[in-house]
Amino acid sequence: MALNLLSSQRFVFIRILLSACHKNYMNLRINQRFNASTSVSNILPKHINAAVMRINQPITVEQFDMPTNLPDGAIILKTILSEICGTDVHLHAGKLAGVPYPITPGHVAVGYIAAMSRNAAVDINGQPFREGDIVTFLDVNETCGACHYCLVSKQSTRCSKRKVYGITYPNEGPHGRKPIGGWSEYIYLTPGTKLIRLPDGLDPLTYISGGCGLNTALHAVDRADINLGDTVVVLGAGPSQYFEFFDMKKMFFDWEGGIRDQLVELNPNMYNKLKKILLEVWFTYILCIWTLSHSPVGQSCVAFASISGAAAVIVVDGEQTRLDFARRMGASHTILLSTPEVQRIEQVKTITGGNGADVVIEASGAPVAVRSGFELVRDGGRLVVVGQYTDLGDVLINPHVHINKKHVSVLGCWGSDFSHFYRAIAVMSKKHLQIPWKSMIGGSYNLQNINDGLQAIKERTIVKAVVNPNNIQL
Numbered sequence: 001m002a003l004n005l006l007s008s009q010r011f012v013f014i015r016i017l018l019s020a021c022h023k024n025y026m027n028l029r030i031n032q033r034f035n036a037s038t039s040v041s042n043i044l045p046k047h048i049n050a051a052v053m054r055i056n057q058p059i060t061v062e063q064f065d066m067p068t069n070l071p072d073g074a075i076i077l078k079t080i081l082s083e084i085c086g087t088d089v090h091l092h093a094g095k096l097a098g099v100p101y102p103i104t105p106g107h108v109a110v111g112y113i114a115a116m117s118r119n120a121a122v123d124i125n126g127q128p129f130r131e132g133d134i135v136t137f138l139d140v141n142e143t144c145g146a147c148h149y150c151l152v153s154k155q156s157t158r159c160s161k162r163k164v165y166g167i168t169y170p171n172e173g174p175h176g177r178k179p180i181g182g183w184s185e186y187i188y189l190t191p192g193t194k195l196i197r198l199p200d201g202l203d204p205l206t207y208i209s210g211g212c213g214l215n216t217a218l219h220a221v222d223r224a225d226i227n228l229g230d231t232v233v234v235l236g237a238g239p240s241q242y243f244e245f246f247d248m249k250k251m252f253f254d255w256e257g258g259i260r261d262q263l264v265e266l267n268p269n270m271y272n273k274l275k276k277i278l279l280e281v282w283f284t285y286i287l288c289i290w291t292l293s294h295s296p297v298g299q300s301c302v303a304f305a306s307i308s309g310a311a312a313v314i315v316v317d318g319e320q321t322r323l324d325f326a327r328r329m330g331a332s333h334t335i336l337l338s339t340p341e342v343q344r345i346e347q348v349k350t351i352t353g354g355n356g357a358d359v360v361i362e363a364s365g366a367p368v369a370v371r372s373g374f375e376l377v378r379d380g381g382r383l384v385v386v387g388q389y390t391d392l393g394d395v396l397i398n399p400h401v402h403i404n405k406k407h408v409s410v411l412g413c414w415g416s417d418f419s420h421f422y423r424a425i426a427v428m429s430k431k432h433l434q435i436p437w438k439s440m441i442g443g444s445y446n447l448q449n450i451n452d453g454l455q456a457i458k459e460r461t462i463v464k465a466v467v468n469p470n471n472i473q474l
């Protein structure tokens, strides 16, 4: 579906209009004595339509009561746009642990504040938010601020108490029966949610085109600690699958130490049987499927690596169209995944002066890509693994060859915190005219056809789908 651009001017107009709509309501509230909870304006509708997800069932649209009172710190956000991403595909398939179905998905959204309680929120400069402000919010919420990860190691993305909008908030739970995700006309924002006003010039459609992948990519590039002039490889540039053959015989007999030795020690019979089979049969290729990410995190990694001053950004992906797009995002070199692995390694070495890349960012989601990353990174380089969001199985590496002797730093990357969220928006507001994030959007869906959008992302026919629950003209 073709989309007209939502101009920032139009949203300035909407912002003014909304402020005017709320003016009378605000006047009524002047000098009003607030209690611990605040009544919600009768300007708002009595009911909210929201999408509801259950495992492997069609998404339904259900009605929720508009909250009549807000506890101190809570906000009602009228949704302008949310998104459908790879996480939603995994959620629908029941692949994520600890999800309290049924839920309203949509962990990243942008909207305007339709109602708020007293002292609902201030920004990081202490400026209070007001009704009518166009804001987005950090999807990660309720980190405890009291555990080892929050206080000592300062890695709040591993706080066990953290909740995520659109993922770990049930439709019925401690906050009552409410839609707490972006696939909804209105979103209930719990007390303590961290908001950011969209900067002037950054319109909601552009912002949502980066969406959740923006924060994740910025975190991954932070982890990579890219220096000016570094060479960077990004594995995976968007949603795709690729099929590749591996020679099991070669892999088995090339194993030095590690699993082969353990197998000899633990189960010599099995080792001998396997060896016999591999020696006797001539055809030992197995088909491996690179199940690449549903999400364009890799594309934003390319953009951020390029902005960070990398001398070369080399992208490996299974599809030429995505590689072409990666060039627009800042890639200097591209390599098709169908190129045999030996040649891929040679190409990267040629580009990097024979050493391999200073940094490899694995954003593909295919476990075998992690092994490939070890082959492409230089001795003493950094390998960041950000694509393995769900468990797709094991991969064989040789700890001596790939890690110890190679002196490689391997860095996992999970989730994002407020600093990633804040800086991602800051960078996007400055760079979105040069970097074509918005071109990644392939379709817009409302609550009625949201199953089509989820299917399109699942089948990887489009890179980015936006959700427009209030049918705002795009």
Ligand SMILES: [Zn+2]
Residues within 6 Å of the ligand: 143, 144, 145, 146, 147, 148, 149, 150, 151, 159, 160, 161
């Ligand atoms: Zn904590």
Ligand SMILES: [Zn+2]
Residues within 6 Å of the ligand: 085, 086, 087, 088, 107, 212, 213
């Ligand atoms: Zn997402």
